[in-house]
Amino acid sequence: MTTSLLPADPRPLSGAAIKAAQQVMPxxxxxxxxxxxxxxxxxxxxxxGRGAMVVDLDGNEYVDYVASYGPLILGHTPPSVVTAIRxxxxxxxxxxxxxxxxxxxxxxxxxxxxxIDLVRFVSSGTEAVMSAVRLARAATGRARILKxxxxxxxxxxxxxxxAGSGVTTLGIPSCPGIPEDVTNNTLLMPxxxxxxxxxxxxxxxxxxxxxxxxxxxxxxxxxxPSPSYLEGLRSLCDASGTVLIFDEIxxxxxxxxxxxxxxxxxxxxxxxxxxxxxxxxxxxxxxGRANLMRxxxxxxxxxxxxTLSGNPLAMAAGIATLEALRDRSGYAHLEQYxxxxxxxxxxxxxxxxxxxxxxxxxxxxxxxxxxxxTPVKDYxxxxxxNTTAYSSxxxxxxxxxxxxxxxxxxxxxxxxxxxxxxxxxxxTAAKRAFATVRDT
Ligand code: PMP
Numbered sequence: 051m052t053t054s055l056l057p058a059d060p061r062p063l064s065g066a067a068i069k070a071a072q073q074v075m076p077x078x079x080x081x082x083x084x085x086x087x088x089x090x091x092x093x094x095x096x097x098x099g100r101g102a103m104v105v106d107l108d109g110n111e112y113v114d115y116v117a118s119y120g121p122l123i124l125g126h127t128p129p130s131v132v133t134a135i136r137x138x139x140x141x142x143x144x145x146x147x148x149x150x151x152x153x154x155x156x157x158x159x160x161x162x163x164x165x166i167d168l169v170r171f172v173s174s175g176t177e178a179v180m181s182a183v184r185l186a187r188a189a190t191g192r193a194r195i196l197k198x199x200x201x202x203x204x205x206x207x208x209x210x211x212x213a214g215s216g217v218t219t220l221g222i223p224s225c226p227g228i229p230e231d232v233t234n235n236t237l238l239m240p241x242x243x244x245x246x247x248x249x250x251x252x253x254x255x256x257x258x259x260x261x262x263x264x265x266x267x268x269x270x271x272x273x274x275p276s277p278s279y280l281e282g283l284r285s286l287c288d289a290s291g292t293v294l295i296f297d298e299i300x301x302x303x304x305x306x307x308x309x310x311x312x313x314x315x316x317x318x319x320x321x322x323x324x325x326x327x328x329x330x331x332x333x334x335x336x337x338g339r340a341n342l343m344r345x346x347x348x349x350x351x352x353x354x355x356x357t358l359s360g361n362p363l364a365m366a367a368g369i370a371t372l373e374a375l376r377d378r379s380g381y382a383h384l385e386q387y388x389x390x391x392x393x394x395x396x397x398x399x400x401x402x403x404x405x406x407x408x409x410x411x412x413x414x415x416x417x418x419x420x421x422x423x424t425p426v427k428d429y430x431x432x433x434x435x436n437t438t439a440y441s442s443x444x445x446x447x448x449x450x451x452x453x454x455x456x457x458x459x460x461x462x463x464x465x466x467x468x469x470x471x472x473x474x475x476x477x478t479a480a481k482r483a484f485a486t487v488r489d490t
Contacts, residue, residue, distance in 0.1 A: 068093055160337070329367030
């Protein structure tokens with residue numbers, strides 16, 4: 051009998067699955083970050099999830115901080131959401147006719163988000179952003195748009211310029227296939243730098259249709275806005291007649307029931323939503339004041355449509371999710387767990403003498419591996435973080451039964467299903483993972 055000295059591969063079925071997937075899909079995945087290229091390994095294939103835990107094809111269990119990149123605020127398979135989806139599916143999966151579920155979810159959104167009078171549902175965040183920008187251009191008769199370096203707003207052509215998320219993870223400076231004519235109208239500014247924004251508005255203000263921003267940057271790691279940054283942007287937009295668009299696809303219904311706008315008391319003209327409002331099903335939306343939204347077809351001339359928009363299953367999942375959040379008690383749990391998690395990680399890193407910065411707004415979290423003493427405030431500082439250290443930490447955590455986003459430039463998400471036992475599991479894994487980082 052021969053015995054191997056190598057540790058057994060804990061994920062042989064995931065290894066085989068990615069090889070089969072690569073035969074039929076680029077990178078074997080439906081979205082690039084899932085391929086784990088930034089952490090130099092093969093991806094973990096999900097088999098099922100329950101609460102805060104996800105189980106892979108090989109039967110390994112992990113505490114999940116990916117949470118489908120944000121939608122799963124109640125964790126995996128919350129019974130009320132699963133029941134709602136089942137019941138809706140039994141009535142019909144899609145009609146191409148209006149349903150009352152759309153009115154219900156739209157009303158819940160309007161009640162939650164102060165600046166929204168009217169909502170249009172779409173199927174992805176990309177679509178929501180693309181449509182909101184079109185509306186802003188139509189309403190102002192202007193062509194230029196302004197975004198932040200490292201801000202990610204989905205993969206629509208005009209916004210895929212110096213974008214965060216997977217674009218940063220894969221080191222793609224600009225994306226082939228997008229004509230210069232399309233991006234010539236996209237102006238860029240560093241996040242959290244009001245001085246630069248002011249200068250841009252001085253030169254181009256009357257031509258800028260919209261400023262689109264993630265109020266809490268969540269695609270270059272997680273970076274909170276500096277005090278009065280968002281108010282400053284609001285004033286600049288007001289002074290030049292520019293439409294302020296908050297891309298709250300990640301932060302909406304996550305950092306507070308009314309999103310970042312509620313948290314920071316700044317009201318945009320248009321808001322893009324996604325992730326949480328679909329409860330894990332494909333659903334997104336854009337909305338704002340009636341005078342803008344009434345310009346959308348069929349009330350107005352700005353065309354935008356979708357075969358599966360307002361899909362009954364997605365509406366049912368969204369309604370059940372918002373119903374669970376509406377009394378706001380879930381946010382207290384998210385806050386308390388997330389604060390404990392961050393304190394615990396800070397301590398574990400300190401014990402292992404690994405320099406990190408823990409950034410957090412509510413249940414959006416990021417661990418930056420950096421020597422920098424001041425808080426990471428923009429894309430430039432985020433990309434100078436130690437991605438090799440993040441990668442070691444990621445693998446240490448995975449081996450310890452905790453799955454994190456496979457990139458320094460993604461946000462971690464806590465759900466209401468995370469509890470004392472997941473915190474303890476995370477603590478044990480983190481102690482070992484930080485020691486691995488120190489020793490490499
Ligand atoms: N905006 C933000 C802030 C996002 O985080 C994302 C996705 N992570 C998008 C837009 C795009 O959404 P989707 O992937 O649903 O197209």
